[in-house]
Amino acid sequence: MGSNTEKNALIDANEYEDQSIGAELTTADINKMAWRSLLLQASFNYERMQAGGWLYGILPALKKIHTNKNDLAKSMKGHMGFLNTHPFLVTFVMGIILAMERSKQDVSSIQNTKIAVASPLGGIGDAMFWLTLLPICGGIGADLALRGSIMGAILFFIMFNVVHFTLRFGLAHYAYRMGVKAIPLIKANTKKVAHAAAIVGITVIGALVATYVRLSTTLEINAGDAVVKLQTDVLDKLMPAFLPLVYTLIMYALVKRGWSPVKLIMFTMVLGVAGKYAGFL
Amino acid sequence: MGSNTEKNALIDANEYEDQSIGAELTTADINKMAWRSLLLQASFNYERMQAGGWLYGILPALKKIHTNKNDLAKSMKGHMGFLNTHPFLVTFVMGIILAMERSKQDVSSIQNTKIAVASPLGGIGDAMFWLTLLPICGGIGADLALRGSIMGAILFFIMFNVVHFTLRFGLAHYAYRMGVKAIPLIKANTKKVAHAAAIVGITVIGALVATYVRLSTTLEINAGDAVVKLQTDVLDKLMPAFLPLVYTLIMYALVKRGWSPVKLIMFTMVLGVAGKYAGFL
Amino acid sequence: MGSNTEKNALIDANEYEDQSIGAELTTADINKMAWRSLLLQASFNYERMQAGGWLYGILPALKKIHTNKNDLAKSMKGHMGFLNTHPFLVTFVMGIILAMERSKQDVSSIQNTKIAVASPLGGIGDAMFWLTLLPICGGIGADLALRGSIMGAILFFIMFNVVHFTLRFGLAHYAYRMGVKAIPLIKANTKKVAHAAAIVGITVIGALVATYVRLSTTLEINAGDAVVKLQTDVLDKLMPAFLPLVYTLIMYALVKRGWSPVKLIMFTMVLGVAGKYAGFL
């Protein structure tokens, strides 16, 4: 992190200029957020997954909270970071995060909390909705359908969406209220909360790197009769998730050296295709 | 833990009124404790396991240590908490705990130490005595018996009990002496020892919840062709020991809300039977 | 650690008398170290593995750094401790350690760092060189040899040793430079660095005990029909690596009680042979 001036710059980018508590969000505001959360994956992509749609969802609320344009920009930049969670539970995260935004926490505290809360909800939601609710509703619907009744389709649609929309709107309001109640507490302990959030957030990021980045080499070194499979014979013996870690750290180094995301993405794409053609990926 | 008055009440319940070091325990006292420890499981039950018999074992010593009746009551209440350990090793725990009682440590320090020392001894003792000593003695006895000799029974009985009683009485005296030697040290660091004991004790409780509470649902949701097994398809994917954790936390919430243990036990029994009849347990 | 005088003695043995930064090591010095590192395993043995050869390797440099004879003795004593790492990566450790010696860190800081850095490099190097580089070069060589060409031997020899010596010399210089750069930082934080190094070093030692000491008993207790295998039926159920831990702690207790290493080694050898004859090892 080097010199002091750098640190100051960092703090500037991290703290909001206007530190007064932001405008209250009305029921209508939260409802709007929940509606917009339907487009969480509108700009889904493998670099940042739901980042774009997430920002889209909370944007009206952010505009209301940050009347200072610089603050709004800071906030928006923060919210363009990688995110992946379950779409039905996302409003829970949104509600909490908006309460934090209102209390003008640091950008990094907010982002750490976001990652820490949202990431585990991904797996939880998948188990509850994609692997449980959906097969149940689908099974009932298919059963009726196979007896020739259109009621299968209708019943499926109603059952599933009653749960879906109840959760989406209910969680949004619940989480926001919860978050707002916590504002005084957070405000009184800003630094400590930030530190705690960072601990959880960064730990989760470390785990995400090992879990989400899928990179392994198919390289085999044929030396006469001997075939050395680089991945299983060497790297896996060294440590698991070695290449994902190395690649992420390289990307990180390049980001710090000023490479733009586009450049990194292009680099990655070219690498993927080239690696396939050259046969080492 | 909320308000300050609550905290004070907690401290009152936690600290002994009479802080002077308790009466010394004689060899006879320790022997009495060891004899009484034979009834460790006299009131064995699945709610608190050996709690009642444990208290029975150390009761005479406690009476001698706490001449103040309020203190005796406090101490006895503490010792009615859940406990499970190996019956042959229990006097080791008793000896240490009585030394702590004599030095008038907090109730919670004592209980934390008890749990932290006793719980791992359960598995250790089972491996050493039930799964090793017993089969060895039993094997030798049966061998003789199958050749028609009554010596099998006699030899078995003697071999086994020599080990048994040597341990039971030896450990009692050894542990008490060890504990007494530590009294000055403990006294000098009361708060820090309490904190350290709490760390180990509570960690072990967290582990015990996941290990000892056996609760899983047989619920299956049949939706046409689809069968969703709630336990294996949903809960186990969410996290292991989910229901035990949730049930324990519910019980905890109810205890704090003033429910009596009897009420909770009845509730649990009704739940068990109802669950079986209804087919979800 | 007991009394205060003992502690002082410990500090004396731990800190160098001459605290001024040691003589700079020239390129020639580092090269000499790299050459001598070829004899890393000259006195290889199962008690301290590469300790003797390690000291042999860094000895000329140590002599240059510690002009005070007492300091040289202290340093040499420290470097006779157990060590095992990969022979091709050892110069990396040597370079760092010599930089630390120059800055006159405590003996225990230096040793902790050595263990912490060197131990994981053992497995890493084995995976990279013994299990990857060697089969590749060997495969290519064998392929040519089986076609009757002497080029197989020659190519193998050249390929393998280009990598080998490049690493050995390259790492030596690189690590030393790196270490020297860190000297001011280390100097400014001597105590904290020592503490951090101790945390890693001791943790690794704990792990090494469980990993490196191979001790299990073949004892079976035959009791009539029952056969109790002490290792698998009792000890492994108690805890893994139980005997290695116990044996190491016994050795430690004896060392502290003043037993000489030779005595412990003889004891161990006699135990091994006696255990084999008696059938319990």
Next chain:
Amino acid sequence: MEISIIQAFILGLLAFIAGLDLFNGLTHMHRPVVLGPLVGLVLGDLQTGILVGGTLELVWMGLAPLAGAQPPNVIIGTIVGATFAITTGVSAEVAVGIAVPFAVAVQMGITLLFSAMSPMMSKCDDFADDANTRGIELVNYFGLLVLGVFYFFCAFLPIYFGAEHAGAFVEALPKNLIDGLGVAGGIMPAVGFAILMKIMMKNIYIPYFILGFVAAAWLQLPILAIACAALAMALIDFMKKDETAATVKNEELDDGI
């Protein structure tokens, strides 16, 4: 039975809508049990649509996108399968066999698309820099449009030109290119994490990154377990600071002046 261009067009539109619903909206009208009857309605054979939809619902049971990974595409599978069953009169099972290659091809196509959409994120970064909220919105709408149009053609083309021609088109793409972009998609989150780390990482948090990585890589713990343990660490730290401060305070009181 022949399919008119209008019917093909309407089915394309249906794919457009269902395609959006698969990732956005998520009303799950895109599931076979609903989509089948809708195809039936368009082709004038509701009953077959219902039956094929029910059958396919069971085939695709439990297949949903987890953590962004695509299963064989349910929408194109259903639309192509149901259309085939209705027009040729074959059983639902046979229709599945025809539909699966298309479902797999589209699965790949979507994976590709999600890799290819990555560069749009930097556009968003620029908009964020300028607090340009409109820009963010447009990017999202644009994403929807691209996705929808892609689905439209994936349904329209095979239905209009018939399976063989469509199949030939799919085969014309170089496999290595497609696979390579798929691989790139798997690596891509590394870029996302790197950018995230730029915002959030400070030297003092490096140890936690290491612990998270060790727990996930070696101990293979799920994110939930790691988050729980991290929370515990954070709470310990949180509470310890109080103590330290308290200790200091006390010391000073004790020492008095």
Next chain:
Amino acid sequence: MEISIIQAFILGLLAFIAGLDLFNGLTHMHRPVVLGPLVGLVLGDLQTGILVGGTLELVWMGLAPLAGAQPPNVIIGTIVGATFAITTGVSAEVAVGIAVPFAVAVQMGITLLFSAMSPMMSKCDDFADDANTRGIELVNYFGLLVLGVFYFFCAFLPIYFGAEHAGAFVEALPKNLIDGLGVAGGIMPAVGFAILMKIMMKNIYIPYFILGFVAAAWLQLPILAIACAALAMALIDFMKKDETAATVKNEELDDGI
């Protein structure tokens, strides 16, 4: 051979005593190798008692109550089995076959009893509140009595009324009720832990509860390993406080006044 009511009564008493020994006293005179000969003595055929005892000892080898979980009951198994072998003259192996259902029924019965004894604990809480030591003792003696009587009847009834009648009685109990109470027994420790936590839990210890749970639930570590790791954490904390205090002291010394 007929069994007199007196013999049946004495065998019941033997079960009473052995039953207590299984959980209290633990001299292990309740093991078949000892109990068999005793049954033999009562029935006047020591030799058969010895042999059946030896055989059953091997059958029950390694079966002991671990963490409160009951294996098929060794005492009733032995008494019923040995009695059967002696009276009918069948081999020990056949006697085992007869005895096992009873052993299993009693296993369930004990499990039930240990669930049903739970409410007595609150009685104890009340006694503790009043420092009523006599009360605590009486509860324990009462527990012994109930257990012993239960064993008495479990031995007496099948022997006196013969196997069929006893078997019919066992079958008359609704299985769901018994199983349900067994399930309740498995859940019951949750109540014990909740009460324990009321005493011991403070906010600052929540993180350690989480860590213990994570280690046991996800990493599947045994209690011993978790206790070791917790001890390490506690020691680190214990020693760090010293340091902090020391640091503070030093700082103040350095700053002087």
Next chain:
Amino acid sequence: MEISIIQAFILGLLAFIAGLDLFNGLTHMHRPVVLGPLVGLVLGDLQTGILVGGTLELVWMGLAPLAGAQPPNVIIGTIVGATFAITTGVSAEVAVGIAVPFAVAVQMGITLLFSAMSPMMSKCDDFADDANTRGIELVNYFGLLVLGVFYFFCAFLPIYFGAEHAGAFVEALPKNLIDGLGVAGGIMPAVGFAILMKIMMKNIYIPYFILGFVAAAWLQLPILAIACAALAMALIDFMKKDETAATVKNEELDDGI
């Protein structure tokens, strides 16, 4: 073909050199692909040497000493095998069969030697105490000499006396003694660790020893993972101290005087 004593002697010298190279120097001229041709040269049949070397290289592929554990000895395997193939004209495969028992015997011998060399370490301790650098060097040279001589005889004897006599010699050693010393070798690092701990262990580091042990013994984590996690702990501690100091400083500033 007969082997002269001079040839046997030269082959012994080759074993001497290669034996050192296996653990020191590590140029890997001791691998069959190089050693085979060298044996061929000595015996005047380079071509067979090359071929046998190539074959044996593949047989020993992936066999290298890991963490001090010896695989069947590659050097004696190669020298005896190649000599046998050249002198008798049998195929390389048959030669391997002859060579393996010798390779295994030498494997044991080396293990033994590495146990037996342990006491030399205390000699080194004494030299270190006196800052006697020459002494340290001599011990190392002595180690080389012993090892080399051992290899010399392991090659010379079977070649000169023929396989049967050499085999008989090997069999004459009591197996229990050899195995016992092998066992002792496995335990020996405990002594090394104990001495290490004497230098490095202080009470405040006991918790870390426990954590390292728990991680390796129960979680079966490799050293690298444990070192990473330990590094993380150390860094947290390292940085926390700064904070504490800072907190203290701040408090004092706040309180002013």
